[in-house]
Amino acid sequence: MHHSEDFAGLTYEQALQKIRADPATSYSMLNRIVEDSRRDPLDALADAEMLHALMTMRLRAALKGPHRVAGAVQPRPENAQ
Numbered sequence: 001m002h003h004s005e006d007f008a009g010l011t012y013e014q015a016l017q018k019i020r021a022d023p024a025t026s027y028s029m030l031n032r033i034v035e036d037s038r039r040d041p042l043d044a045l046a047d048a049e050m051l052h053a054l055m056t057m058r059l060r061a062a063l064k065g066p067h068r069v070a071g072a073v074q075p076r077p078e079n080a081q
Contacts (some may be wrong), residue, residue: 007015016033017024036044 005017010018019033020030036048
């Protein structure tokens with residue numbers, strides 16, 4: 001799995017190739033990259049930052065004990081507002 005430091009000095013396309021070539025890259029990550037590449041970059045970044053903050057909170061809760069971690073959340077239908 002890559003970390004942001006692994007991309008120092010690379011262009012977006014070079015970093016993307018590195019991620020795609022890594023067998024440790026999850027299917028979810030590859031899908032997210034494809035989906036976000038079709039979106040406005042600023043909107044995609046804002047959502048990624050929000051997701052990062054949320055997952056950081058989830059991890060901290062998990063480290064405190066499994067009873068504090070919520071189960072899987074069902075995605076909202078694409079046409080829902």
